[in-house]
Amino acid sequence: MSVFKLKMTSSRQTKSLLATMALGALLFxxxxxxxxxxxxIIPCEPERIESGDGRLPDSINNCDEPHGPGTPxxxxxxxxxxxxxxxxxxxxxxxxxxxxxxxxxxTGTSLWGNVYSxxxxxxxxxxxxxxxxxxxxxxxxxxxxxxxxxGTVTVASRPSTPSSIDYASYSNTGDVRVSWGNSSxxxxxxxxxxxxxxxxxxxxxxxxxxxxxxxxxxxxxxxxxxxxxANGCSSYxxxxxxxxxQSEAMDLYSLYPHLVHExxxxxxxxxxxxxxxxxxxxxxxxxNANSNPAARRSDADQPFSLGSGFDLLNxxxxxxxxxxxxxxxxxxxxxxxxxxxxxxxxxxxTSELFNSLEVTDSTSIDFTYKGVSAGVDSGSDRAVxxxxxxHNEVFVVKLVENRETWSLNTQPDPIKTVHVNDWLALANKTxxxxxxxxxxxxxxxxxxxxxxxxLVFAYDARRFTTEQISSYNSQISGGLRGAINxxxxxxxxxxxxxxxxxxxxxxxxxxxxxxxxxxKQINILNFNQKATDFxxxxxxxxxxxxxxxxxxxxxxxxxxxxxxYDLFHRYAPNLENVRRWNYLDAxxxxxxxxxxDYKQVGGSHIDLSHCESIKQEIQIAKEQCGRPQxxxxxxxxxxxxxxxxGSDPDRPGVLPQVQLYNEMExxxxxxxxxxxxxxxxxxxxxxxxxxxxITVDEDVCLTEGVDTDCFTDVYQGNDLGTGRGFGLNxxxxxxxxxxxxxxxxxxxxxxxxCLNSYVKACTKRIGxxxxxxxxDHEIFGRCAIKKPFSLVGS
Numbered sequence: 106m107s108v109f110k111l112k113m114t115s116s117r118q119t120k121s122l123l124a125t126m127a128l129g130a131l132l133f134x135x136x137x138x139x140x141x142x143x144x145x146i147i148p149c150e151p152e153r154i155e156s157g158d159g160r161l162p163d164s165i166n167n168c169d170e171p172h173g174p175g176t177p178x179x180x181x182x183x184x185x186x187x188x189x190x191x192x193x194x195x196x197x198x199x200x201x202x203x204x205x206x207x208x209x210x211x212t213g214t215s216l217w218g219n220v221y222s223x224x225x226x227x228x229x230x231x232x233x234x235x236x237x238x239x240x241x242x243x244x245x246x247x248x249x250x251x252x253x254x255x256g257t258v259t260v261a262s263r264p265s266t267p268s269s270i271d272y273a274s275y276s277n278t279g280d281v282r283v284s285w286g287n288s289s290x291x292x293x294x295x296x297x298x299x300x301x302x303x304x305x306x307x308x309x310x311x312x313x314x315x316x317x318x319x320x321x322x323x324x325x326x327x328x329x330x331x332x333x334x335a336n337g338c339s340s341y342x343x344x345x346x347x348x349x350x351q352s353e354a355m356d357l358y359s360l361y362p363h364l365v366h367e368x369x370x371x372x373x374x375x376x377x378x379x380x381x382x383x384x385x386x387x388x389x390x391x392x393n394a395n396s397n398p399a400a401r402r403s404d405a406d407q408p409f410s411l412g413s414g415f416d417l418l419n420x421x422x423x424x425x426x427x428x429x430x431x432x433x434x435x436x437x438x439x440x441x442x443x444x445x446x447x448x449x450x451x452x453x454x455t456s457e458l459f460n461s462l463e464v465t466d467s468t469s470i471d472f473t474y475k476g477v478s479a480g481v482d483s484g485s486d487r488a489v490x491x492x493x494x495x496h497n498e499v500f501v502v503k504l505v506e507n508r509e510t511w512s513l514n515t516q517p518d519p520i521k522t523v524h525v526n527d528w529l530a531l532a533n534k535t536x537x538x539x540x541x542x543x544x545x546x547x548x549x550x551x552x553x554x555x556x557x558x559x560l561v562f563a564y565d566a567r568r569f570t571t572e573q574i575s576s577y578n579s580q581i582s583g584g585l586r587g588a589i590n591x592x593x594x595x596x597x598x599x600x601x602x603x604x605x606x607x608x609x610x611x612x613x614x615x616x617x618x619x620x621x622x623x624x625k626q627i628n629i630l631n632f633n634q635k636a637t638d639f640x641x642x643x644x645x646x647x648x649x650x651x652x653x654x655x656x657x658x659x660x661x662x663x664x665x666x667x668x669x670y671d672l673f674h675r676y677a678p679n680l681e682n683v684r685r686w687n688y689l690d691a692x693x694x695x696x697x698x699x700x701x702d703y704k705q706v707g708g709s710h711i712d713l714s715h716c717e718s719i720k721q722e723i724q725i726a727k728e729q730c731g732r733p734q735x736x737x738x739x740x741x742x743x744x745x746x747x748x749x750x751g752s753d754p755d756r757p758g759v760l761p762q763v764q765l766y767n768e769m770e771x772x773x774x775x776x777x778x779x780x781x782x783x784x785x786x787x788x789x790x791x792x793x794x795x796x797x798x799i800t801v802d803e804d805v806c807l808t809e810g811v812d813t814d815c816f817t818d819v820y821q822g823n824d825l826g827t828g829r830g831f832g833l834n835x836x837x838x839x840x841x842x843x844x845x846x847x848x849x850x851x852x853x854x855x856x857x858x859c860l861n862s863y864v865k866a867c868t869k870r871i872g873x874x875x876x877x878x879x880x881d882h883e884i885f886g887r888c889a890i891k892k893p894f895s896l897v898g899s
Contacts, residue, residue: 171247172200172247173200173243173244173245173247173248173249173250174198174199174200174201174202174243174244174245174249174250175198175199175200175243175250176198176242176243176250176251176252176253177195177196177197177198177205177241177242177243177250177253178195178196178197178198178253179195179196179253180193180194180195180196180239180240180241180253180254180255181193181194181195181255182237182239182255182256182258183258184256184257184258184259185258185259185260185261186258186259186260186261186262187261187262187263187336187337188262188263189231189232189233189234189260189262190229190230190231191229191230191258192227192228192229192230193207193227193228193229193230193239193241193255194226194227194228195207195226195227195241195253196226196253197226198243198250200243200245201245202224202243202244202245203224203244203245203246204222204223204224204243204244204245205221205222205223205224205225205226205241205242205243205244206219206221206222206241206242206243206244206249207219207220207221207222207228207239207240207241208220208239208240208241208252209230209232209237209238209239210237210238210239210240211232211235211236211237212235212236212237212238212257213236217240220239232260233260233262233291234260234261234262234291234336235259235260236257236258236259236260237257237258237260238254238255238256238257238258239254239255239258240252240253240254240255241253261335261336262290262291262334262336263290263333263334263336263337263338263339264288264289264290264293264332264333264334264338264339265288265289265290265332265339266288266331266332266339266340266341266342267285267286267287267288267295267315267330267331267332267339267342268285268286268287268288268342269285269286269342270283270284270285270286270328270329270330270342270343270344271283271284271285271344272284272328272344272347273347274345274346274347274348274717274720274721275347275348275350275721275724276321276347276348276349276350276351277350277351277352277728278351279320279321279322279349279351280318280319280320280321281318281319281321281326281347281349282316282317282318282319283297283309283310283316283317283318283319283328283330283344284315284316285297285315285316285330285342286315286342287315288332288339290332290334290339291334292334292335293313293332293333293334294311294312294313294332294333294334295310295311295312295313295314295315295330295331295332295333296308296310296311296330296331296332296333296338297309297310297311297317297319297328297329297330298328298329298330298341299319299321299326299327299328300326300327300328300329301321301322301324301325301326302324302325302750303325303750306329309328321349321351322349322351323349323350323351323756323757324348324349324757325346325347325348325750325757325758325759326346326347326348326349327343327344327345327346327347328343328344328347329341329342329343329344330342345717346718346721346759348721348724348725348757348758348759349757350724350725350728350756350757352728352731352732352733352734353732353734354542354733354734355538355539355542355733355734357539357542357543360539361527363523364543367424367521367523368424370429371410371424371425371429374410374425374429374430375408375410378410378429378436379410379411379436379438379511380408380409380410381408381409381410381411381511381552381554381649381650382407382408382409382649382650383409383422383552383649383650383653384617384649384650385415385420385421385422385465386407386420386421386422387407387409387421387422388416388419388421388422388423388545407422409422409549409650410425410429410549411436411511411512411513411549411550411551411552412425412427412429412434412513412515412519412548412549412550413425413545413548413549414426414543414544414545414546414547414548414549415545415546415547415548415549415653415655416541416545416546416731417467417545417546417547417655417676417680418467418468418546418676418679418680418683418730418731419467419468419469419731420465420467420468420469421469422545423543423544423545424543424544424545426520426521426524426540426543426544426548426658427515427519427520427521427548428516428519428520428521428522431515431516431519433514433515433516434513434514434515434516434519435513435514436511436512436513436514437511437512437513437514438509438510438511439509439510439511439512440508440509440510441507441508441509441510441553441554441555442510443507443510443553444507445504445505445506445507445640446503446504446505446507447502447503447504447505447589447590448461448501448502448503449500449501449502449582449585449586450500450501450502450503451498451499451500451578451582452499452500452501455688455691455692455695456688456897458488458491458499458501459488459687459691461501461503461559462487462488462491462501462559462561462615463503463557464487464488466680466683466684466687467683467731468683468727468728468730468731470488470489470687470690486615487559487561487615488691490561490613491561491563491613496565496566496567496699496702496820497563497564497565497566498563498564498566498574498577498578498581499561499562499563500561500562500563500581500582500585501559501560501561501562502559502560502561502562502585502589502636503557503558503559503560504557504558504559504560504589504636504639504640505555505556505557505558505651506555506556506557506618506619506639506640506643507553507555507651508554508555508556508643508645508648509553509554509555509648510551510552510553510554511551511552511554512550512551512654513549513550513551517659517662518659518661518662518663519659520658520659520661524540524543524544525661525663525664527539528540528543529661529664529672529673530663530664532664532667532671532672533671534734536672537672537673537674538674538733538734538735540672540673541673541674541733542733542734544658546674546676547655547656547657547658547676548655548656548658549653549654549655550654550655550656551653551654552650552651552652552653552654553650553651553652554618554648554649554650554651555618555643555648555649555651556616556617556618556619556639556643556647556648556649556651557616557617557618557619557649557651558614558615558616558617558619558623558624558636558639559614559615559616560612560613560614560627560632560636561612561613561614561615562581562585562605562610562611562612563610563611563613564577564605564608564609564610564611565609567820567821568820568827568828569608570822570823570827570832571823572823577604577608580601580604581604581605581610584601584604584605587601588601588602588632588633589632589633589636591637598633602629602630605629606629606630610629611629612627612628612629612632614627614632614635616639617649617651618643618647618648618649618651619639619642619643619647620638620639620642620643620647621647623635623638623639623642657673658673660672678739679730679736679739680730682730682739682740682741682742683727683730683731683739684897685741685742685896685897686723686726686727686730686742687727688895688897689723689742689766689769689894689895689896690720690723690724690727692894692895693716693719693720693723693769693773693894694720696773696774696775696776697713697716697720697773699776700712700713700716700773700774700776701713702820703776703816703818703887706819706820710814710816710889711774711889712772712774715772715773716773718759718760719760719765719768719769719772719773721758721759722747722758722759722760722765723765725747725748725756725757725758726738726740726742726745726765729756738756742765742766742896743766743896745764745765745766746762746763746764746765747760747761747762747763747765747768748762749761749762766894766896769894770891770892770893770894771891774889774890774891774892775889775890775891775892776887776888776889776890777887777888777889777890777892778818778821778885778886778887779807779808779815779885779886779887779888780807780883780884780885780886781805781806781807781808781883781884781886782805782832782881782882782883782884783803783805783881783882783883784880784881785801785803785862785864785878785879785880785881785882786878786879787799787801787877787878787879788875788876788877788878789866789868789875789876790868790873790874790875791842791868791869791870791873791874791875791876792873793871793872793873794870794871796842796867796868796869796870797867797868797876798842798844798845798865798866798867798868798876799865799866799867799876799878800863800864800865801862801863801864801865801878801880802861802862802863802864803861803862803882804852804854804859804860804861804862805859805860805862805882805883805884806854806857806858806859806860806884807857807858807859807884807886807888808857814888814889815857815858815886815887815888815889816858816886816887816888817829817830817831817851817858817884817885817886818830818885818886818887821885822885825849826849826860829851830851830860830884830885830886831849831851831860831882831883831884831885832881832882832883832884832885833849833862833880833881833882833883834880834881834882835847835879835880836879836880836881837877837878837879837880838864838866838877838878838879838880839866839875839876839877839878840865840866840867840876841867841868841869841874841875841876842867842868842869842870842874842876843867844865844867845865845866845867845876846863846864846865847862847863847864847865848861848862848863848864849861849862849863849882851884858884858886859884860882860883860884862880862882864878864880866878
């Protein structure tokens with residue numbers, strides 16, 4: 106017996122065929138057969154392969170002898186790259202290729218790192234600055250070809266654009282801090298530029314830091330920043346428009362050098378007498394040539410003395426201008442005669458919010474981005490943080506611990522003689538300005554000490570029906586009282602907190618005095634216990650000035666021949682105008698927040714473009730009232746005109762010259778709630794062998810006026826229409842037979858927002874029966890209208 110071994114080779118496997126054949130059965134002598142004997146051959150067929158990307162054939166001839174692929178015909182890279190991202194490409198190889206392997210080498214090293222393995226003929230790579238070479242080879246299961254090497258590509262990247270730029274939209278200090286986000290890239294320098302009144306761009310900073318404080322003249326500004334290195338610069342990141350509006354002040358220290366001596370006297374007095382800490386900032390040393398006392402103020406928690414002046418219009422402590430060394434200048438302490446306070450107030454409007462939070466009217470109340478002043482009193486901070494759009498239901502809880510009362514007795518003629526002679530005796534505007542700049546509008550004659558805690562509870566009412574909101578408000582009002590005053594049992598407290606949690610109620614706390622940082626510890630689950638901790642933890646060591654009492658400066662007896670207002674400013678009209686502007690600003694904020702809410706849910710036609718510019722112009726108007734000198738433009742809103750862009754260096758602005766109050770009505774729409782409803786009632790009686798159906802297919806639409814634009818209010822609704830902008834009261838629906846159905850959808854008919862109700866009811870086919878339909882449906886909407894803003898006290 107002979108053995109033959111036929112071997113077939115493919116690229117994937119080696120196949121062996123072992124054939125054992127009996128020569129007696131296969132080979133015959135030539136005598137027996139005329140034909141030459143043959144050995145059977147098993148055919149070799151191409152092997153099928155999986156080809157996912159179509160770059161290689163679907164089958165290969167695996168019948169040849171095994172061999173590796175050829176070297177790729179070429180490799181290409183750019184000579185340089187300015188951003189570190191580029192493509193490496195190569196030519197195909199002869200023979201069967203299972204994969205290409207691409208390696209990378211950075212000049213100066215001996216290592217080659219693999220960056221790609223696959224069937225493609227190119228690869229995009231991203232690398233940092235440096236010089237690189239690439240090589241590629243082709244491989245299959247038999248082996249790999251030799252490498253094909255590229256030339257050198259040099260990467261010198263420019264930095265990326267800074268990710269952000271950030272600064273206040275209004276500044277009354279003459280300084281603004283500009284910060285910006287990071288930029289990728291090495292060896293970079295940031296270049297900050299500013300532009301005033303739409304003029305040319307000028308350099309404001311160059312360096313490696315990511316923020317800079319820039320000193321500005323009055324005007325309208327915009328900033329931009331980019332990053333640069335030796336390879337070039339990124340594109341610019343632009344910021345929004347901002348306003349610098351610094352009030353000019355008298356340089357009192359240059360004019361009256363003896364004020365330094367008065368400062369030393371005041372400091373010595375503060376070290377030997379009782380001082381207090383309130384919630385207002387201290388105005389910088391009045392008249393200091395190195396600061397602007399009209400606007401720059403230190404942080405709150407600065408001590409003051411009884412007799413210190415107070416700047417009513419800017420809500421800031423001023424200098425002590427009374428003669429404190431006189432024997433009749435006495436400070437008296439008494440226990441407080443006031444009872445402790447506990448109030449729960451449901452907030453219906455801005456006036457109630459300000460009153461409940463004990464907000465002092467001043468120019469420091471502002472809704473501009475990040476505030477305008479170096480220091481803002483905490484009352485203004487409470488107002489700004491608590492003011493929401495029209496959809497929030499708000500409750501304010503106030504806890505006050507009244508402990509001590511301090512009062513000041515003075516001599517009949519208490520103003521320091523030096524100030525009387527230097528300023529008041531001038532009996533003119535210069536003297537009045539100087540005295541107010543140094544001494545404020547009134548002086549502090551008394552103070553109540555203790556601690557105060559505000560808790561502001563709010564929930565978003567948009568997803569609830571009117572009936573639900575009314576029920577929740579009633580429960581919250583009673584629940585807050587019961588949970589905090591202890592009249593609720595533990596189970597009732599937990600049930601009430603469950604209600605607050607279920608409707609996503611938030612609580613924000615503000616404290617003055619009492620245990621340190623207790624306001625930062627309060628949440629919706631512990632507010633009642635923390636309120637108790639606040640009351641129990643209030644002691645003499647953490648008292649603060651809760652309420653300050655003021656007196657007008659008395660008429661100096663040596664100047665009785667002059668009218669009182671020849672000597673002192675009339676602050677009351679200015680303060681009233683500031684109050685009007687504050688309430689207008691609060692209403693503007695509410696309107697704009699509401700407009701923004703509805704723009705997010707499909708109100709694409711809503712215009713928010715004027716909210717920011719009018720916000721800035723209102724702040725300018727208020728600043729006119731807080732100026733230390735000329736308050737010519739501290740006007741009633743109905744009489745105030747904007748300065749116009751670039752028309753007056755002392756009065757910057759972003760709007761052309763317009764009557765601002767009227768412009769507010771023209772440019773900021775009021776979204777007025779609207780609704781329309783209808784009722785439907787139909788019935789039908791079927792015969793013994795006669796099925797009958799009735800159908801109601803009716804629209805109810807919001808009616809638009811000539812100047813209105815209405816849309817469905819998706820935050821309103823009830824029953825099937827909750828969160829869809831409509832209400833449905835299906836009083837009766839009886840469809841004993843088959844075929845009954847109903848559908849309710851908001852639609853647009855002839856440009857009007859409508860609710861379509863389709864309701865069908867049928868009787869039975871056999872036997873007499875009755876089908877009935879009776880329902881009310883209502884669509885809720887908002888219509889953008891021109892509505893005057895409210896003028897408080899007008």
